[in-house]
Amino acid sequence: MAWRAGRILHGRLHSFQLEKPLTKSSTVFKARVLPKSTGSTPQCRAVIKTAYERYKLADLKREYRVYSIESIRKSKPIRALLGTIDDFDSTPNLADPTPGAEPWMAFEWMDHSLVDFDPKYFKQHPRILQVASKSVLKALATYKELNLIHTAIPDGFNDERIQPIACRAPKLTDCLSPASIFGIHDDPLGVGEHWAVAKLFRLFNSLPSPVDRYRESEWELAEKLVDPQYGYMKVGTIDKEIRKLELPEIMVDFIMSLLVVDDEKRPTAQEALKYPFIHAEF
Known part of the structure; x- marks a missing residue:
């Protein structure tokens, strides 16, 4: 089931509210990082990635494993991971995820590209x-x-293209x-x-x-x-x-x-x- 703007995702460190899809497939969203307490200043924006199809879910979990490596997670030139689904490792049935329980990753937002x-x-x-x-x-x-x-x-x-669209150099x-x-x-x-x-x-x-x-x-x-x-x-x-x-x-x-x-x-x-x-x- 495709996600829609307005949905709130709760992660380990932050919660995020989806603002608008950035792809036709509604798997990448611009989102707002919600304040931790009532009355506090909103923090920043984020980009949220999810997946619904089997092979794309596998790619997402592979990306999560890469970000689990400390030197990747702490590298300043690599886009920072802000949060994930509360328990990514135990996400059930990646081949056919339960609607509403799809795995996701939140990354720092970039206002501009070159x-x-x-x-x-x-x-x-x-x-x-x-x-x-x-x-x-x-x-x-x-x-x-x-x-x-x-x-x-x-x-x-x-089996597949060496350079899929999501991994363009x-x-x-x-x-x-x-x-x-x-x-x-x-x-x-x-x-x-x-x-x-x-x-x-x-x-x-x-x-x-x-x-x-x-x-x-x-x-x-x-x-x-x-x-x-x-x-x-x-x-x-x-x-x-x-x-x-x-x-x-x-x-x-x-x-x-x-x-x-x-x-x-x-x-x-x-x-x-x-x-x-x-x-x-x-």
Whole structure:
């Protein structure tokens, strides 16, 4: 049963009142942190995540286990967990939760994200992107230290997309350009993911071989979409697209160092934290 605005959730430390859904599926809500006593000042806002479907419930419980790790819970660059259902560990029947007893997690609210700002602002104030990049890399370094990041794909794996929508990697360039370099916003044919794969072909010139037969068909169509004789693809190489943004050279070098397909040549988060852009004075 989908949740509705106005509902009150009682957690271990705080209670939360749902204000409005942030997704069509009504599984993510903006909420108000309720004051602990009558007459006290309301504290802040929060974002509440829940799930109704079997596999999404499993993902939510996995996220809860990650936040149970002390170094994750106390890491400043990682979004803070404000509360959960009173007894998350014993939530009954995750495969088919009782309506009204669904597990949930409450996280700190962010009033803005980088894409809310005019791209020109970041070109004038690169310090903001420097701080954001440093925070993301520090968070990734923490996950890596705990062996929570896995980039190896087992042979024959085809159960699901490696990068589901809920786990999209940060797009470093989205806030720097009026239109994203990546994605399907400029897809003239309505082929969705095939267009996104084709764009990666054009940006990076080549991609690793597909891991299964279904992906092979995606690769074949992608190769045709980038063929100059059809004229569908207007985007250039990643180097050309990044340089169109007219960023400081030190920032361009930093972004290009991260956008490397070969994981053996791509720097780790710890290595990237040593790059000149991270330590430059702006």
